Amino acid sequence: MGLQQGFTKYCCFLCLWDSRATDEHYKKCDWPKRTYEVGKTNLQHSPLVDPNKVFLPPLHIKLGLMKTFIKTMGKTNLAGFLHLVGKFPKLSEAKLKEGVFVGPQIRQVFRDPDFEKTLSELEMSAWNSFKWVCENFLGNKKSSNYREGVETLLNAYEKMGCRMSLKLHFLHPHLEFFPENLGAVSDEQGERFHQDIQEMETRYQGFWNEGMMSDYCWRLFRDNPNKIYKRKSYSQHF
Structure with missing residues (x-):
């Protein structure tokens, strides 16, 4: 923009x-x-x-809500953070502290009752509100009382001490800007990007490198089925 x-x-x-x-x-x-x-x-x-x-892609909103929750929880809840460290051993500690997760990892945490046992009362309230919004507003199903659910989420995040990020801001004054049917907005490409970048970061051993993005773009270009590459023979060089 x-x-x-x-x-x-x-x-x-x-x-x-x-x-x-x-x-x-x-x-x-x-x-x-x-x-x-x-x-x-x-x-x-x-x-x-x-x-x-x-369009405000629901996947990015979901990732932002997860990031805000984990960053706030990690400041005081050591048990919850250590549980996530054991659950995702391939994720670096820096990414865990920043709450950087992809969609499948968030769904794994949703299904983990042991993680919920590590949460305090305020954290549990915010976590349940986050799960409700993901299932009843940011997914294929949009409940008739989604406005009340989003308001509950905002109140729970405020009580927990979460800083309002840009993703939270969109849910606060711009709720009417979201399309009527969020399920019609495909997150397939966004999901693929986050998972591919995570794999790319593993190749770079968790260290940021300015060539990472160009390497990723070249991978997409190389894997394009419409492109045909021919290896030059030795004689073509002379």
Whole structure:
């Protein structure tokens, strides 16, 4: 959407939500509408697409909610964090602390009763609300009382002490922006990207390398069934 990178003050493409005004995040719902004037309010370039035609992919919202929950839980709940370390031994400690999970891993935690035993009362309330929203709003099924469920999630996250991320913000003042049928929005490509990047990070042994993304793009290009590659013979070089 042409927003500047990094920890921007106004990172929502719909409104001028102040990401640094932490005292107002769960209390203020009506933020000024964004105007797309280049050079102001963190806007570097004109939008490439009409903002009203942008979809909020449910998978990214789910990953963001999981990340916020785990980061907050990990500050005080050592038992819960150590349980996840044992459950996902291939994930680095840094990624676990940041709550970086993919869809299948989140579903594994959903089905794990031992993880829930490590949670406090406030954490359990937030965890149940998160599971409910995933099953009744961010999936193929949309309950008639989804607004009450989302409100319960926001209240539980606030009591738990979760910082409001951009993904949480979308659920707060922009709930009407989500399409009526979230199940019609395919997350297949997004799911594949996160799983492929996780495999790519394993190849790089968990260390960030600037060539990682280009390596991933080349892999997609190479695996394209419409492309035909022919190995040059030795004589072609002379």
